[in-house]
Amino acid sequence: MKKVLATLIISLTILLQVSPAFSANLDIDAASYILMDAKTGSVLYEHKPDLKWRPASTTKIATALVALKEGNMDQVMTASNEAVTDIGVGGMNIGIMPGEQMSLNDLLHALLIVSANETANIISENLYNDKSKFLEEMNKVSAEVGAKNTTFTNPSGIDEYEKDANHFSSARDLALIAKECLKYPVFREIVEQKQLNMLPPTNKHKTWNVLNTTNKLLGQSFKYGPETGDDRNQFTITGLKTGSTLRAGANFISSAVNKDGLELISVVLGVNNKPNRSVFDFTKTLLTAGYENYSRQMIIDRSTKIQEITVKDAANGDKVALITNGEIEALLPKDKNEWRLNKKINITQDIKAPVKKGTVLGNIEYTRDGILLGKVDIVSSRTVEQTLTSKTKGYLYDIMNNNIFKFAVIGIIVIVCFLITRMILRKISRKRKYKLRNFN
Numbered sequence: 001m002k003k004v005l006a007t008l009i010i011s012l013t014i015l016l017q018v019s020p021a022f023s024a025n026l027d028i029d030a031a032s033y034i035l036m037d038a039k040t041g042s043v044l045y046e047h048k049p050d051l052k053w054r055p056a057s058t059t060k061i062a063t064a065l066v067a068l069k070e071g072n073m074d075q076v077m078t079a080s081n082e083a084v085t086d087i088g089v090g091g092m093n094i095g096i097m098p099g100e101q102m103s104l105n106d107l108l109h110a111l112l113i114v115s116a117n118e119t120a121n122i123i124s125e126n127l128y129n130d131k132s133k134f135l136e137e138m139n140k141v142s143a144e145v146g147a148k149n150t151t152f153t154n155p156s157g158i159d160e161y162e163k164d165a166n167h168f169s170s171a172r173d174l175a176l177i178a179k180e181c182l183k184y185p186v187f188r189e190i191v192e193q194k195q196l197n198m199l200p201p202t203n204k205h206k207t208w209n210v211l212n213t214t215n216k217l218l219g220q221s222f223k224y225g226p227e228t229g230d231d232r233n234q235f236t237i238t239g240l241k242t243g244s245t246l247r248a249g250a251n252f253i254s255s256a257v258n259k260d261g262l263e264l265i266s267v268v269l270g271v272n273n274k275p276n277r278s279v280f281d282f283t284k285t286l287l288t289a290g291y292e293n294y295s296r297q298m299i300i301d302r303s304t305k306i307q308e309i310t311v312k313d314a315a316n317g318d319k320v321a322l323i324t325n326g327e328i329e330a331l332l333p334k335d336k337n338e339w340r341l342n343k344k345i346n347i348t349q350d351i352k353a354p355v356k357k358g359t360v361l362g363n364i365e366y367t368r369d370g371i372l373l374g375k376v377d378i379v380s381s382r383t384v385e386q387t388l389t390s391k392t393k394g395y396l397y398d399i400m401n402n403n404i405f406k407f408a409v410i411g412i413i414v415i416v417c418f419l420i421t422r423m424i425l426r427k428i429s430r431k432r433k434y435k436l437r438n439f440n
Contacts, residue, residue, distance in 0.1 A: 044331070117156040191255070215237070
């Protein structure tokens, strides 16, 4: 009995851990990963996406997000001694000196392309004049985009000090932060650069060395799916950010796009790099699976009939078809058996004539795994006129509720009351005069 119970518990545990995303046996040896649609946030593949993990230098996309939201790209920032020294043992840097002045634009380039730790510190100190307030903002903006397992205790991602023991994020959180960052054209422009070779002279540097990106896949294209004889079935890596420490292992956030404009975000965390089994190799595996098995699919087309409804007081037939006033297209598995869509239809109740063609009478929306895929209005397919009786009633109702009519009625009532009162008073006056004459 105990063995049966144990087997049931194990089976239930496995079932609960099954991903709601497309099921596939991906050969990815990582602590966690996720593949997300950059447009909607829909998840294509995932493995322990909410596992708290040390993000290392992928932290810097959150630093960049705060800078993009709150900073001015032309703002000149000054490096403190603490900023250039608090970079961790062997931490990545470009040799910025205490007192050196650089623009936020140049610092962001060094932050995202070369992953220079001191640039994160300089940005945090200058943007808020208080590093702790900057960290508060990092955590705030991360929470606002949906991050639930993220706590940033420094802006660069170092994790070797006791004060950074709680510096964590997750694959899902980092994908959501990256999705938000990609809304900024300047962010895209920076992470698409393979080299940083245009840093201007400063008060401490006359020239800078050419600096290369840490993203080894940047700009590379990879084929997927069946051979077509052209380059249509391929995707290109367009960004985004690497990160690694002894505790974190190798982490990589990547963005990619194919010839159809489908953009995906992948996050792979906690890889022990080995030949042909590095974080870059697993990223290619994950993205390839996404592009092979998913594509933009039409869920519902424009002018699709949803249902018929009865319209009260209709002169030309009381039934009218409701149709969609738009289309819903979403990234879905190519296998329709894997769609698992939830549909919700909202229709206005007790509809009365007249109804013009195209009048919005409701909406229809589709969700998948809690993510809204799209929502369109439902409209009347034709004009529905009123019956003569209904028109007459409506006309009389409108007249009676017209303010001019109300004032006219009130005026007539006042006049009638005045005339009646006057007649009564005249009769009373005549009676008095008659009595006085007879009395005398």
